[in-house]
Amino acid sequence: MKTPAYSLIIPVYNRPQELDELLACIQTQEFKDFEVVVIEDGSTEDASAIIEKYKEAFSLAYYVKENGGQGFARNYAFERAKGDYFIILDSDALLEPTYLTEVDKAVKAEGLDLFGGPDQDHPSFTPIQKAISYSMTSFFTTGGIRGKEKNIGGQFHPRSFNMGISRKVYEATGGFKITRMGEDIEFSIRCISLGFKSGLIPNAFIYHKRRTDFRQFYKQLHFFGRARINISRFFPKELKAVHFFPFLFFSYYVLTGIALLAIPVYGLILLAGIVAYSLLIFIAAFMSTKSIKIAxxxxxxxxxxxxxxxxxxxxxxxxxxxNSTAA
Structure with missing residues (x-):
């Protein structure tokens, strides 16, 4: 049996409907030399019915395991995948029919072992999803760091919502070392430290659904902030000055709240800074989206x-x- 060029790795946790939409996109790919490996990571709402729907459409393997987090679910898939390259996708992604064509073209032309593409919003997304997408990619929120040609101080670090590696990378690294809390960034840094060539493929973008309400978004970003510190436990030098910007923003908010209660006049001065920043976001978002509601x-x-x-x-x-002091 011929070895496929690419194995698409999709961990799933209680998201059968999203998987259905992603597999429908995969079915339309112009480039056909691939397999799909779906890992059900301890879901209580499994996707077996969705798998049945697509099992005749393309090469599709489906595995069920106990919950262990997305990093180790991907490792589980790596061990079973047959492709020369592995592409990791989040289940909440949508693809254009040209996605794999663009990946294959860039991998061959540039000799990439580690690669990824950017993410953006889809016309069908809700206004909140589009606003979150804007925020996560905006220059004014540090979101602009994601999906850039080079990371601050080094090569492009692919993120696991849209990440590819060669089989050589997997064999050299053994896959993900941690399962959550910045596992994809730790993995990218480790791959680059071993000398593997990394690159952004701008045309291999995905439509990323992200979170559907602000409460979920808050929980996700709170986790991301914790993850950045967790990465520094493995690579202390990767904690850059820009990563402290949200902390300064948070501190400014706290200081503003204290000042409003203790010395209102100073609190109002500080509050003006938050208002000015919010106005900047509105103007930039409106110029980008042409929508007052989304802005x-x-x-x-x-x-x-x-x-x-x-x-x-x-x-x-x-x-x-x-913990360091205690140690």
Whole structure:
């Protein structure tokens, strides 16, 4: 049996409907030399009915395991995948029919062992999803770091919502070392440290659904802030000055709240800074989306993003500091 060029790795946890939409996109791919490996990571709402729907459409393997987190679910798939390259996709992604064509073209032309593409919003997304997408990719929120040609101070670090590796990378690294809390960034840094060539493939983008409400978004970004500190436990030099920006934003919010209660006049001065930042977000988002509603929602998304990330960063930073002191 011929070895497929690519194995598409999709961990799933209680998201059968999203998997259905992603597999429908995969079915339309122009490039056909691939297999799909779906890992059900301890779901209580499994996707077996969805798998049945597509098992005749393309090569599709489906495995069920106890919950262990997305990093180890991907390792489980790596061990069973047959392709020369592995492409990791989040289940909440949508693809254009040209996705694999663009990946294959760039991998061959540039000799990439580690690669990824950017993410963006789809016309069908809700206004909140579009506002979150804007915030997560905006220059004014540090979101612009994602999906850039080079990471600050080095090569492009692919993220696991849209990440590819060669089989050589897997054999050299053994896959993910941690299962959550920044596992994809730790993995990218480790791959690059071993000399593997990394590159962004701009045309191999995905439509990323992200979170559907601000409460979920807050929880996700709080986790991301904690994850950035967790990565520094493995690679201390990867904690850059820009990563402290959300922490400063969070601290500014806390200081503003204290000042409003203690010395209102100073609190109002500080509050003016938050208002000015929010106005900047509105103008930039409106210029990007041409929608007053999305631009307004982007104010909430940007403030939630920085506050939640900064709070998670501070909490995990304190935990790391006290644990180090205790040690």
């Amino acid at each position: 307004t929602l982007s104010i909430f998304a940007a403030n939630i993003q920085l506050f939640a990330y900064g709070k998670g960063f501070a909490e995990e930073g304190l935990k790391k500091m006290f």
